[in-house]
Amino acid sequence: MEGTPHPIPRTVEEVFSDFKGRRSGLIKALTSDVEKFYQQCDPDKENLCLYGLPNETWEVNLPVEEVPPELPEPALGINFARDGMQEKDWLSLVAVHSDSWLLAVAFYFGARFGFGKNERKRLFQMINELPTIFEAVSGNAKQLKDQTATHNSSGKSKSSGKMQSRQPESQTKVIKVSAPPKEDYESGEEEEEDDEQGATCGACGESYGTDEFWICCDICEKWFHGKCVKITPAKAEHIKQYKCPSCSGKRARV
DSSP: OOOSOOOOOOSHHHHHHHHHHHHHHHHHHHTTTHHHHHHHOOTTSSOOEEEEOTTSOEEEEOOOSSSSOSSOOOOSOGGGGGGGSOHHHHHHHHHHHHHHHHHHHHHHHHHHTTOOHHHHHHHHHHHHTSOOHHHHHHTHHHHHHHHHHHHHHHHHHHHHHHHTTSOOOOGGGHHHHSOOOOSSOOOHHHHHHSOGGGOBOTTTOOBOOTTSOEEEOTTTOOEEETTTTTOOHHHHTTOSSOOOHHHHHHHHHO
């Protein structure tokens, strides 16, 4: 509970250093020192809080009595839930509240010393580069990093040919403005993996190009260059069901 006075951080770098110190202390409490932390959170005691200190230590203590406190206070009464939950779930819950508290303290300093928009943005970016306490405690930090890398690489390989040349469209029009698939359909999985280079325009017969806008007829399911059927991306936004010139003519004659 901030028993020993610590230097008050006044710059972005100093606030970030304070953040890292408190974060390290909290992670120790919830990982390497977890047995000691568990014992100190006796449910028979009063409302207890977990404090991370700038010198990379931690302590479990009562909240300060002054209102409002000098700094934002951590979650109260973490000890009451200790025996009512699975230990892993309890530690994860404390970790989430600790993450919230760390951000509150960091931006309290930012507000107190008048950080501008750019300083606040820089502080958040520095903080956001670090795994959260929850990620560190639950072991998800590396897993999330790997999943992000995998998602980014797979996203590029699957969507680069379909969407990179498209202007942003609403979700209801994604199918129409994405790249045309091959005309010969096989399995659903093979459709996604196949290269679209074999697709041709139903009007001019030219092959698909990644820098061109295409639209699909909802009747015959053929793909056309937007320029060949005089449809722009903006106009496609307002078309609920597109019919190519050929299908429009057939329906008119019936």
